[in-house]
Amino acid sequence: MICWSTIETVCPMCGCPLYVREVGGCDILGQDTDLLIRTRAPHVIRIEVHSCPDCRFSGYSSDFLEGRISELTIETYFREYIEKLGDDCEMAGPSADPPTRLQYFWSGLLSPLLGHPARETGLRMLRAYWSLRLDPVPDLDDSGLKNLEQRYLRQAIAYLRKSLRQEKNPVYLYLVGELCRRKGNWMHSQNYFNRFLARSTRPRHLRNAASRLIKRARRRDCRHMSMERLLYPTRDQSKTIDGREEEKGA
Numbered sequence: 001m002i003c004w005s006t007i008e009t010v011c012p013m014c015g016c017p018l019y020v021r022e023v024g025g026c027d028i029l030g031q032d033t034d035l036l037i038r039t040r041a042p043h044v045i046r047i048e049v050h051s052c053p054d055c056r057f058s059g060y061s062s063d064f065l066e067g068r069i070s071e072l073t074i075e076t077y078f079r080e081y082i083e084k085l086g087d088d089c090e091m092a093g094p095s096a097d098p099p100t101r102l103q104y105f106w107s108g109l110l111s112p113l114l115g116h117p118a119r120e121t122g123l124r125m126l127r128a129y130w131s132l133r134l135d136p137v138p139d140l141d142d143s144g145l146k147n148l149e150q151r152y153l154r155q156a157i158a159y160l161r162k163s164l165r166q167e168k169n170p171v172y173l174y175l176v177g178e179l180c181r182r183k184g185n186w187m188h189s190q191n192y193f194n195r196f197l198a199r200s201t202r203p204r205h206l207r208n209a210a211s212r213l214i215k216r217a218r219r220r221d222c223r224h225m226s227m228e229r230l231l232y233p234t235r236d237q238s239k240t241i242d243g244r245e246e247e248k249g250a
Ligand SMILES: [Zn+2]
Pocket: 011, 012, 013, 014, 015, 016, 052, 053, 054, 055, 056, 057
């Protein structure tokens, strides 16, 4: 069960009052090969991100609550960033609440401005990509959806690759390998999976997954998979919540 508390605050950029949520706890149902944890609805990542209704500043509750944003940063936001967010907003339609994918994409765009490290920016972009799976976009055809997936994947991969220079946790090598496979970067994908296998002895299920996904990258197979389907292909998948989404593409 997800629980959250609501906190009243103001947008650090424009001062607009708004409420943010602090989130904790959820029931885990499974995992996809790109490490998206499947939970009971509403998925925790859909309620962790917030956008100012006035200037569209977006991020986690901590981005709204820390209150340490300098005048210079605020000035840069209104001079260089706010227009970029506006273009995407028109793309998403006139609805009052921006879709989760946009909120994460915006928070990823703003992440370097706020001084967050490359890994944090990459993880926000990854959540924009995951949001396409959690919140299907009804007015997008297949090629529009593919374009958005590629856009978010490209950003997530770029920032996470940059963060690997300082990263001590080898799981990020696995993650970048899998994102590269889904993006169709076959050589990079195999290279990162091999580096993960050379550096890690655990977790075992991820080592097994990496060995199987290398073969898929070799076959130029970029399809979406759940971890259960990848590791236990003969087991009955009909009870998994995402069984119907299998094999539809990344
Ligand atoms: Zn604002």
